[in-house]
Amino acid sequence: MPDDGVIISEKLATLLNARKGSSISLKNSAGKTYRFKVKGICEMYLGHYVFMNQKEYARATGQKYAANAYLVTMRRHELQEVNRISRKLVKTAAIETVISNSSNRKILGSYTGSLNEVIFILILISGILAIVVIYNLTNINVAERIRELATIKVLGFYDNEATMYIYRETIILSALGIIVGFGFGWWLHHFIITSLPPDAAMFDPNMYPFNFVFSALIPEIITAALAVVVHHKIKKINMLDALSSIY
Incomplete structure (x- = not known):
């Protein structure tokens, strides 16, 4: 000191x-x-x-x-026992107040518990939105380029190559979205963590590698899962019907 x-x-x-x-x-x-x-x-x-x-x-x-003041360490750390001893001490004339670390942890846990629920709902809604957007955009892309896909399959492209021919754009855009999301997400995280807690408490404002890994895995898994759906759809394209259709 x-x-x-x-x-x-x-x-x-x-x-x-x-x-x-x-x-x-x-x-x-x-x-x-x-x-x-x-x-x-x-x-x-x-x-x-x-x-x-x-x-x-x-x-x-x-x-x-x-x-x-005195720092008291109890042998039994159960919250119920700590509260019982605290009430007993306060009843004596020699003690004005008792500050319990267990109670403090419980109060802070209530703050973080509510925040975790809100974050889980936001992640769930964002994941559903990503599924809807990527699936619809890919469907539109396949529908508008079906003759092109049929042509390259006739020329000898394998199904995997035909899928990547369409889905490569989605993969690139997803990667760019993850990179941009890192910057915007860091700012949003810092804003929420510093603004939400009451005056008597604070949350850890630091970002850790796991935060970036976990946030990147969610769109990567969604993109990979929808790639499987698109691959099966491209495999079922009837090349004869697609090439003979008149626009």
Whole structure:
């Protein structure tokens, strides 16, 4: 811990628009305001915290440091047992309040649980939309170029080559969509993660390789699955009927 400043939690720094080297003003329960220099920012996901050593506390407040809280580690970590002991402690005249890490984790879990449900619905809707769009566009492409497909099959193209003749455009567009989606998705992810949580909590704004891999696998699987459907459809093209049709 620094001797000439404090370390504050990340969400508190965001709300105060503070960064390393800046000064902040904090008011205690008696209404007196103190100024501190920010020497560092730590990663905390629930609540707001200011950390300082005894020397900095005495310098800033003009009072001698005296502990007024205890860190208690319970042998049984079940939420029900923690709540029971917490209520028992609060009933005593010596304890003003009890802050439980288990309760904090439960509160943060409720935030992330709701967000996960929304994200799952968005992924599901996006997947259905991708299936409808790719399938319809490919069907239109095949229908408009059926004589062309029949011609290249007559010339000796295999079914796989005929499928790639049509579906290569879809594969290229899907790859470009994934690349563009990485950039737009990163911005959208950062916007949601920083805007959605309440003032007392924050989510991890970082992106990890698994995020990009998983988001790329979804359109790749959809594109590959529809390629199988298109391949079977091209195999069933009646070349004689297609070439003898009059437009």
